[in-house]
Amino acid sequence: MAERKKVLVLGAGYAGLQTVSKLQKQLSEEEAQITLINKNDYHYESTWLHEASAGTISYEDLLYPVESVLKSHVNFVRAEVTKIDRNAKKVETTNGVFDFDILVVALGFESETFGINGMKEYAFQIENVHTAREISRHIEDKFANYAASKEKNDKDLAILVGGAGFTGVEFLGELTDRVPELSSKYGVDQSKVKITCVEAAPKMLPMFSDELVNHAVSYLEERGVEFKVGTPIVAANEKGFVVKVNDEEQQLEANTVVWAAGVRGSQLMEKSFEGVKRGRIVTNQDLTIDGYDDIFVIGDVSAFIPEGEERPLPTTAQIAMQQGEHTAKNIKHILNGEPTENFKYVDRGTVCSLGSRDGVGVVYGREITGKKAAFMKRVIDTRAVFKIGGMGLAFKKGKF
Ligand code: NAD
Numbered sequence: 001m002a003e004r005k006k007v008l009v010l011g012a013g014y015a016g017l018q019t020v021s022k023l024q025k026q027l028s029e030e031e032a033q034i035t036l037i038n039k040n041d042y043h044y045e046s047t048w049l050h051e052a053s054a055g056t057i058s059y060e061d062l063l064y065p066v067e068s069v070l071k072s073h074v075n076f077v078r079a080e081v082t083k084i085d086r087n088a089k090k091v092e093t094t095n096g097v098f099d100f101d102i103l104v105v106a107l108g109f110e111s112e113t114f115g116i117n118g119m120k121e122y123a124f125q126i127e128n129v130h131t132a133r134e135i136s137r138h139i140e141d142k143f144a145n146y147a148a149s150k151e152k153n154d155k156d157l158a159i160l161v162g163g164a165g166f167t168g169v170e171f172l173g174e175l176t177d178r179v180p181e182l183s184s185k186y187g188v189d190q191s192k193v194k195i196t197c198v199e200a201a202p203k204m205l206p207m208f209s210d211e212l213v214n215h216a217v218s219y220l221e222e223r224g225v226e227f228k229v230g231t232p233i234v235a236a237n238e239k240g241f242v243v244k245v246n247d248e249e250q251q252l253e254a255n256t257v258v259w260a261a262g263v264r265g266s267q268l269m270e271k272s273f274e275g276v277k278r279g280r281i282v283t284n285q286d287l288t289i290d291g292y293d294d295i296f297v298i299g300d301v302s303a304f305i306p307e308g309e310e311r312p313l314p315t316t317a318q319i320a321m322q323q324g325e326h327t328a329k330n331i332k333h334i335l336n337g338e339p340t341e342n343f344k345y346v347d348r349g350t351v352c353s354l355g356s357r358d359g360v361g362v363v364y365g366r367e368i369t370g371k372k373a374a375f376m377k378r379v380i381d382t383r384a385v386f387k388i389g390g391m392g393l394a395f396k397k398g399k400f
Helices: 014-026 046-054 129-148 166-186 210-222 268-272 317-335 370-397
Strands: 005-010 032-038 042-044 063-065 074-078 081-085 090-093 096-099 102-105 109-111 158-162 194-198 225-228 233-237 240-245 248-253 256-259 263-265 292-297 349-354 358-363 366-369
Touching: 005 014, 005 096, 014 032, 014 074, 014 317, 014 370, 046 129, 046 166, 046 370, 063 370, 081 268, 102 317, 129 166, 129 256, 158 166, 158 240, 166 194, 166 210, 166 225, 166 349, 210 225, 210 349, 210 358, 210 366, 292 317, 317 370, 349 370, 358 370, 366 370
Parallel strands: 005 032, 005 102, 032 074, 102 292, 158 194, 158 256, 194 225
Antiparallel strands: 042 063, 081 090, 090 096, 109 263, 233 240, 240 248, 349 358, 358 366
16 A cells, blocks of 8 residues: 655644645545644634724634544644745654645734834734733723722723724724723723724725725724824834824824734744745745645735736635635645646625624625624624534534
């Protein structure tokens, strides 16, 4: 019998876990040895981080054990990847060295502060389960402190959010749900709470029409959010953000400061491959990389440029999951000695939530707002859980 091929998958985010979820159904134990390596023993729904960060859901709601969705013939290793040696076909980790015949790199995103002074030290990042937990606790602590102290410090009730991309806007939406709850819990006058979002570009959410953007802005402004667009943040310090207005620097002050203005692929990408920009590498049409037809790079560490286009697809969970499914299919092709297939992204749409009751989006080419968008967002979130863990997980974690 031919020796079993070793398939090694790095990362149990949407892309990696979807790959393994499909692979384990397609390949028997005799056909391949599948190993999944992840730094945590849990998967977390990174598209729900804005909710856990605002405290509208618990950080525990984001998690489930990786092994709960794995079949017994998949080997799971909890370890941090420290080096990928693509030529020696070896991956070094904090828990041993693993060799591979086929590698899937799906190491996910990190927060990107673009080297802005003080940002890492003084601002929270919406980056992972730990930071989400820290942010929601910090916000609540500030309300509690305001309520308990004699000299009321208004900055305890001031929240600064950097960036009005999807993450920033979805986080603001959750804050407009959370603030009334916190105000009532701590007996705080809600009109004293000041939420300010600072965005460098003149227009927020540029992928959406003016109608959708106006809906989002009005919804959030009516609930107390102030937007400062066309206002780059140039530094962060113990007081808050330093922004540039008409070439002059201004200090914005708040006791809660959150940076939601950028992501990049894992730092390990630059260390392991050539031609990597902001942690992302341009892939071939079948999701392998140049010169390595046994290495697939998918999810937020990949930059996939559809044939005939110039710009890579953005980094979204929907794309990561489709790439995971496609990669599983291509691995099966390789093991069967067949040619791989090119990846074709099917865009089902995008929804940006505005808390649990509203949203804006485009679904199958149609623009939606309000309750319909909020409902669609719950469908999208539940579908993602179902695609990886089936009905059982959807009942446990889905948003019904
Ligand atoms: P982003 O890069 O899309 O948006 C960051 C925003 O911050 C931009 O508007 C940018 O102009 C602004 N910014 C950058 N530097 C700044 C500065 N110095 N001062 C002020 N503003 C500054 O990042 P994101 O929102 O985290 O999204 C990352 C990716 O994830 C995107 O591809 C997005 O589509 C995807 N995403 C999708 C969803 C969804 O589908 N609902 C949700 C979250 C994220």
